[in-house]
Each structure stands twice: as structure tokens, then as C-alpha cells.
Amino acid sequence: MDLASLAQLVRAPAALTVPGDTLAGGTAQPGLAASSVCLYWAGMALNDYADRELDATERPERPIPSGRIRPGQALAVAAGLTVSGVALAGLSGGRRGLAVATGLAGVVWAYDLRLKDTVAGPVAMAAARGLDVLLGSPSASPLAAASVAAHTLGVTALSRGEVTGGSNLRSAVTLAATAVAAGLAARHIAKGGDRWAKLAGFGLLAGYAALVGRPQLAAARSRDAKVTRAAVGQSILGLLPLQAALTAGSGRLAPALALAAAHPVAANLSRKVSPT
Secondary structure (H helix, E strand, O other): OOHHHHHHHOOHHHHHHOHHHHHHOOOOOHHHHHHHHHHHHHHHHHHHHHOHHHHHHHOOOOOOOOOOOOHHHHHHHHHHHHHHHHHHHHHHHHHHHHHHHHHHHHHHHHHHHHHOOOOOHHHHHHHHHHHHHHOOOOOOOHHHHHHHHHHHHHHHHHHOOOOOOOOHHHHHHHHHHHHHHHHHHHHHHHHOOOHHHHHHHHHHHHHHHHHHHHHHHHHHHHOOHHHHHHHHHHHHHOHHHHHHHHHHHOOOHHHHHHHHHHHHHHHHHHOOOOOO
């Protein structure tokens, strides 16, 4: 198992969108951010393990169907990263961190192995990202968690058309979820921080709406699978400006600007390893 195949298995560049969850949740603890990354990567590896037979037909270039990674190896990576993520959360966040991370890990495994192709799939994925925000701090804003969860629900719904193409229903759900995410973020920004923090937060929120809304509208008009897949990728990376807006709204401008600056880096890396 070479590093390039492993990076593709876990969608390595997309992990840049993960530490922002705990920042939006009110903490800058490296251990909790690392826990989030481990659990995210575990979910990606487990996703490909669960989808290995389908991918053999639809995406034979992926690491497992192409033979570069064996199914057992992918499952071992997922299990190892899950244990690491939960342990890091316990070490950094005490009993509360351990409890939230354990719940998060349970949702991730349930989604990949049971819920993904059901109506509950997008809801489960949304719950996972919401829990990731709550992992950040006992005082994490419910509005921030709900905003990230709403965004994730929309992206997950849209992702179901990556191979077959978009649909009116999926596009409607996605655009509505993005609007809800922006509305919840706006309420969060309006409630906290000083004037400059609010200005920065609303400016970053406008950037989020533009970066995510345009490709989602394009997918709604086109229905082409390639356009849908591009919209999913850009929407995944769009978490960064949303997280930045939420972080700025809490009065923490320096980490908010760092999250915003990470977006072009993640976009560049996504050209080498797809985040979807």
C-alpha cells in the first residue's frame, strides 16, 4: 500500500476542511483537531471498503477495485484511525471529548455500513459533522453546529448524483440546505463578537455563499454527472469559508483568517487528489 493510494483512499486533502469544525466549536486544541481528522479519514476508508463492489463497476480507478489496496487493508485503516481518533479526543477533551468522539465514530460507521443508501443517509452525515463541531467545546454554539450540519446534509444529498447525474429534488434539497446553513451562520455571527468580528464574519459568509452557491446552481441547471461531481467537490471545500465565518463571528479573527487562507490550498490539492 503506497502513500499515494492511501492518500486517495482517505481523501487526504479534504481533511483540511475538518479542523475548522472544532475551531467553529470554540477550541484550538490540536488534539481535538487531530481527533476530527482521524475520524474523517476513517470514514473515507470505510466508505471505500463498503462500496468496493459498486466501485468495481462505477469507479474502477479507486484504490480497492484497482487492486492497489486490499479490502482488508482498507478496513484495518478505518479501524485504526477510529481508535486513534477516539483516544485523542479522550486525552485532549477528557470524559466529554471521549463521549462525543465515541458517538461521532458510531454515526460514521453506521452511515458507511448501513445508512448511506437510505433516506436517513444525509441526516446521519449531517449529524456527524454537527457532532464534530460540538466536540470542540462544552460551550460550542448550537447555531454553529446546526449550520455545519445543514451544509453537510445538502452536500450529501447532492453527492448521490455524482455518477448518475443530478435531479430536481436533490438540487432543491441542496440549495435549501445551503440557504439554511447561511441563515443559521448569520444568526450566530449577529449574536456574538464585536463590530469588526461581525463585519469579518458576514464578509466570509458572503464568500461562502458565492463559492458554494454558483456550482450548486450550475448542477441544478445541468444535471450532468460531471457538473454535479464538480459541485460536490467545491461544496466540500466550501466548508472552509463557512467555518471561517462562524469562527470570526465568535470573535476569533486570527483562526478565522487562517481557515479562509486554507481554502485555496485545499482547492489546489484537490486537483491532485479528489475530495469526493
